[in-house]
Amino acid sequence: MDPDPVYYVDLTLNGLIFGAMYALMAIGLTLVYGLLRILHIAHAAVYAFGAFITVIVANATGSIALGIVVAIVASALLGPAIYRLLYEPLLKHPPYVAMIASMGLLIFMEDGFRILFGEQGLTFTRNPYPTEIHQLFGVTINTVQIAMIVLSVVCLTALALFTTRTRVGVAWRATVSNPTIATSFGVDAIKVRYLNFMIGSALAALAGALIALLNNFVEPSMGFVVSYKALAIIVLGGLGSMRGTLIASLALGLVESFGTILVGSYLDRDALAFLFLIIVLMVRPQGLTGARA
């Protein structure tokens, strides 16, 4: 083993990049949980949907950027539609009813992708970005990874500013904290729900699009693995907390990155998420940040 420091920088950077993608994906999930106490498992299907739309539009028009924009807009409409058509009619029932319906929708959409686009998945006809290599402070990084860093920092910063510096953003957090009282002060909880699904779904679609670009490949079940990782993340982050979710996402990214090297021969990368979840919950049952009980 060669303890080259650049190698560890590389692992760290890779971990953080994956962590950032998990964060984009998991924030929508934690927000829905905070607001409605529903485990929005179908969120993973929105992520896959975003990835598929990106590839399809990019291949049809020749513009990857346009593909991403269309994917984000379409997902920002799909999310609220899922709320309106699937969850709202189920709100009067216990939360597990909506959760089961959500699982159903995930399977339905996955099979939908399979029927429409084939079992094999799709690739970009022209996607030079994953193979465009740059040297950055001695680390090798490709264009998609740079885009991942830049876009996730921009989006998460924008989200943080929105939720702390604007009246609507503050009202949104107030609704997550106490919907009844927020309503008493004139905050329309229904609009907040739509906003919540819109923003969460747009972020998930962005993550899906970027992962599709990085792998140069999308396939129907791509949401499945991500869905259980995202569930692990929001539990670790202390269900409903945005900050906790961000920290848990980055932590999981790093654990996977280093874990693959350290225990990779015994454990699959995807199994590490659960090992991490189990260990953290044994030591800190309140989650990593302990923001909520």
Next chain:
Amino acid sequence: MLRLENMSCGYGPVRAVTDVSFELPDKSALALLGPNGAGKTSTIMAIMGHTAVQGGRILFNGEDITHVPPVRRVDLGIALVPEGRRLFTDLTVEENLTVGGYHLSTRNDAANRARVYDLFPRLSDRRKQISGSLSGGEQQMLAMGRALMAEPKLLLIDELSLGLMPKMVDQCFAALATLRAQGVTILLVEQNTTRALDFAEHVCVMTSGSLAFSGTSQQAKQDENLFDVFVSAGHE
């Protein structure tokens, strides 16, 4: 200003309050008293639109508001200081006030904040603090400040002094007196009967969901039976 006409309310099939009627004139204060489980909170939350009204009417300035959606009632000039404060605990003091004045957009925002910080200087020192980490008294002040941000004509206060140290109780009642002097109409639910009777000129007493007494504080102080209501409830 506020009038309940044979109002009944409850939760699904459960009836919590039956046939309650009272009137609260403009710029007056009414104390709503009664033992635990009498239906005081249910009544207040029905006025706010959160408890389902099962019969009768609620009138505000002559207008029937029984079916006005909860989210629109603050526009009429009704604001709530709920039982147990129910702050937005992971928001800062400032942010709680922002939500309090949400229905006004930015209109009078700065002036209303100044008014709250004037009334409760302790909050002024803690603007950036997460409200969940405030002391009980400070939380009650913030719950009142949040309601004031809405520029209420009618302030509904559920359990002002519960769990507070005597000094804090004094401060909260002093603030309430200031608000009254400024012309805010007040409906106060309060465990501390003596303080409530000293503060409000009208009194309603509820027991097990219905009105047991309605009159002036003077009458209430002289009514011996009223005392029994609380004593008997205390021995249950």
